[in-house]
Amino acid sequence: MSGVHVSTTINGDAVEFVCNADEPLLDVLRNRLGMTGAKEGCGTGDCGACSVTINGRLVCSCLVLGAEVNGAKVGTIEGMAKGDQLHPLQKNFISHAALQCGICTPGFLIAAKALLDKNPDPSEEEIRFGLAGNLCRCTGYDKIVRAVQATAKEMRGA
Amino acid sequence: MRYEAPETLKSAVTLLAKEKGLAFVLAGGTDLLVKMKGGFLEPDLVVDIKRIKGVFDIAKSATGFRIGAAVPGVQLGENAALVKAWPGVVEGANLIGSKQVQGRCTMVGNLCNGSPAADGVPALIAANAKVVISGPKGKRTIPVEQVPVSPGRISLKKGEIIEAILLPKRPANSSDAYLRFIPRTEMDIAVVSAAVNLTLDGKGTVKDARVVLGAVAPTIIVVPAAAKALIGSKLDAAALEKLAAACAAACKPIDDKRGTIEFRTKVAGVLARRAAEIAYKRAGGK
Numbered sequence: 001m002s003g004v005h006v007s008t009t010i011n012g013d014a015v016e017f018v019c020n021a022d023e024p025l026l027d028v029l030r031n032r033l034g035m036t037g038a039k040e041g042c043g044t045g046d047c048g049a050c051s052v053t054i055n056g057r058l059v060c061s062c063l064v065l066g067a068e069v070n071g072a073k074v075g076t077i078e079g080m081a082k083g084d085q086l087h088p089l090q091k092n093f094i095s096h097a098a099l100q101c102g103i104c105t106p107g108f109l110i111a112a113k114a115l116l117d118k119n120p121d122p123s124e125e126e127i128r129f130g131l132a133g134n135l136c137r138c139t140g141y142d143k144i145v146r147a148v149q150a151t152a153k154e155m156r157g158a
Numbered sequence: 159m160r161y162e163a164p165e166t167l168k169s170a171v172t173l174l175a176k177e178k179g180l181a182f183v184l185a186g187g188t189d190l191l192v193k194m195k196g197g198f199l200e201p202d203l204v205v206d207i208k209r210i211k212g213v214f215d216i217a218k219s220a221t222g223f224r225i226g227a228a229v230p231g232v233q234l235g236e237n238a239a240l241v242k243a244w245p246g247v248v249e250g251a252n253l254i255g256s257k258q259v260q261g262r263c264t265m266v267g268n269l270c271n272g273s274p275a276a277d278g279v280p281a282l283i284a285a286n287a288k289v290v291i292s293g294p295k296g297k298r299t300i301p302v303e304q305v306p307v308s309p310g311r312i313s314l315k316k317g318e319i320i321e322a323i324l325l326p327k328r329p330a331n332s333s334d335a336y337l338r339f340i341p342r343t344e345m346d347i348a349v350v351s352a353a354v355n356l357t358l359d360g361k362g363t364v365k366d367a368r369v370v371l372g373a374v375a376p377t378i379i380v381v382p383a384a385a386k387a388l389i390g391s392k393l394d395a396a397a398l399e400k401l402a403a404a405c406a407a408a409c410k411p412i413d414d415k416r417g418t419i420e421f422r423t424k425v426a427g428v429l430a431r432r433a434a435e436i437a438y439k440r441a442g443g444k
Contacts, residue, residue, distance in 0.1 A: 004161055021161035021204070022194060044192045048258055057232065057261035063191045064262070065184070067161045068206060111257065132344050133256020 004067040010035070011079025019066035026050045028066035029076060037077035037106045041135065048134035051107040052076045058114040060133075077106035080113065089113055089151045096147035100138030108134045112148045120156055124149070163206040167292045167321055170205050175294045175317030177203045183319055185213070185228040186262035188255060189271045207319065216240055223325040224290075231260040231278075244325055245440060246334030246353055246433075250281040253338065256345055266320045269302065272310045273347075275373040279306070280353035281336040283378060284370040287325050293318035306377045329366075331358040333440030335433040338372070339425050341416075348373045349417040352405070352429035354437045356388070362443040364388045369401065369434070373417075374409040374426050381408040384430060393438045401434060402427030 003018040010033070019028045024043075029035040029052070041047035043062045050061040053075035080087045089109050092098070099105045108131060115122060115130035122130065127148050128141070136144060164170045174181050179202025182190055193199040207213055213228035216237050223240055231251045234240060241248050254263050254277050266289070268278035283303045291298050294317040302323070305312050314320070334355040340346035351372035357365045369384035384404035391397035411422035 002160070020159075022159045022201075024191070024195075043195055045188060045255070045259055048256065051258055054261075057230065058257050059261040060258045062195075063188055063259075065161060065187070065191070065204075065206075067163070068184075068187075068208070070163070114257070129344060130257055133258040 006067060006070045008069045008072055008074055010074045011076060017066070021065070021067060023066045024062050025052070025064040025066045025069060025074075026061040029061060032066075035076055035078050039103050039106060041103065041107075046135070047104070047107070048111060048131075049104050049107040051110040051134065053110065053114060058111055075110070077110055080109060087113070088154050089116075089148070092147040092151045092154070093144070096143050096150060098139060098143040098147035104134060104136040104138075108136065108144055112144075112151070115148070116152055116155065121152060122148075159201050160203045161206065162203065163209045165209050165211070167207075167210055167319065170207055170210060170319055171292055171294055171317050173203065173205050174319065179203060181205065183207055183270075186230055186264045186267050188259050188263040189267060210321075213321070220327065221324075222327045225265065225323045225325070227266040227319070227321050227323075228264055231255075231263050231265075232257070234265070235260075240325075243328050244281070244285060244334060246281040246336045246355065246437065247285055247287070247325065250336035250351075250353065251278040253277040253336075253344075265323055269305050270312055270314070270320065272306050272308070272312050274306070274309055274375060274377050275348045275351070276378065277336070277338060277348055277351065277372075280351055280370040280372045280378050281334055281355070282323065282325075283380060284334055284336075284353040284355035284368045285325055286355075286368065287323055289320045290322045290324060291318050292321050299324070303378070303380060308376050329357050331360070331441050331443075332356065332366075333437050333442075335436035335440065337429045337433045337436070339417075339429060347416065350374055350411075350422045350425045350429060352426060352433045354388075354430060354433040356434065356437045356441050356443075358438070358441050358443050362392050364391055364393065364397075364438070364443075367434075369405065369430055371405060371408065371426050371430065374411040374422050376410075379408060381405055381430075383408065388434060393434060393443065398431045398434065402431050405430045 039049040041049035045060040045063040181203040213226040338348035338351035367385040367388040387400035405427040409423040
């Protein structure tokens with residue numbers, strides 16, 4: 001199998017890698033670039049644990065080929081905190097105990113950020129629909145929804 | 159497997175036409191990559207069409223809308239003019255998968271996946287939408303309903319690519335709606351679905367109608383008798399009753415874990431009636 005050479009931007013940094021033609025972006029991130037924030041839950045786009053953004057669009061990195069992101073802008077959970085400064089969503093996930101085992105958390109944070117970027121004042125229903133592509137088997141979702149609501153309020157300065 | 163991302167339709171067609179092994183087009187990949195991951199498909203060549211000019215464009219012209227093959231669901235919902243003209247088409251496409259899937263999934267991919275339960279397709283057929291196909295012998299344009307042949311099979315020939323979907327220009331007082339039944343509130347496969355596209359006259363009488371059902375036959379079906387039941391009416395109870403009966407009569411569903419024949423046949427009429435009422439209101443009927 002011949003390698004595909006890819007030049008891309010991840011969290012603002014120029015990155016180059018060589019991957020197999022059929023290799024999912026998720027595997028490239030985790031196994032070739034050491035960015036293990038995105039998790040593999042199902043590998044078929046059902047659980048959202050591998051959520052990233054590509055050119056600002058929320059996607060499952062397991063359903064994207066590494067080869068496809070040539071020239072694109074990829075955003076991962078590793079780019080969410082600014083140095084030691086956690087994103088308000090990250091802080092609120094901690095203070096609301098919106099996680100237990102933590103496997104789903106990076107995906108929820110990426111999806112929640114994508115939701116708030118588009119809709120700074122979502123209703124509870126909009127939050128639940130917005131996060132329907134992310135599965136969590138620990139929290140029962142309620143604490144996640146509360147954390148997102150608190151963040152939305154905080155970020156609106158309300 | 160080889161991955162190619164050509165910059166012109168012509169080179170994409172040539173790559174697909176010349177490939178001796180198994181070749182697939184990649185746009186959103188939300189079906190293709192799942193099948194590859196599950197070992198159901200082992201392509202020799204994947205042709206990514208997203209570098210081809212125009213595939214992400216939604217163009218409005220005097221003749222209607224032209225939607226590029228790689229336009230993802232989320233982009234359809236962001237286009238206010240498209241949502242206004244074809245709310246049913248957009249709501250169908252937007253029901254596919256999660257927000258993550260919406261970031262990638264395309265109507266053309268949904269169509270080419272060939273599922274009779276595809277949420278993105280019934281409203282397109284109800285809209286009299288067409289697809290523009292590029293192939294080794296040039297371009298051709300065919301109605302959307304001529305693409306699916308049977309579950310998982312489509313009429314495209316080797317080397318052919320759907321480059322865009324064409325939605326016709328809207329007459330005044332027209333609108334559409336799409337509804338599906340699923341046992342949950344989101345992210346599921348339609349057990350039954352219905353799309354209705356209506357045009358009213360100035361007084362609210364239905365002038366033109368098209369009724370389409372999904373997941374009740376080997377392919378998505380057009381039900382002319384159901385449309386006939388609506389034409390000339392103001393969606394009174396008798397017309398809606400006739401519509402539901404015509405829909406039930408057209409169903410040839412299977413029994414499976416998601417729904418029985420009896421359930422699908424009954425619910426097809428219920429959904430068609432509700433979709434007709436929504437489309438009627440959207441078209442300005444009272």
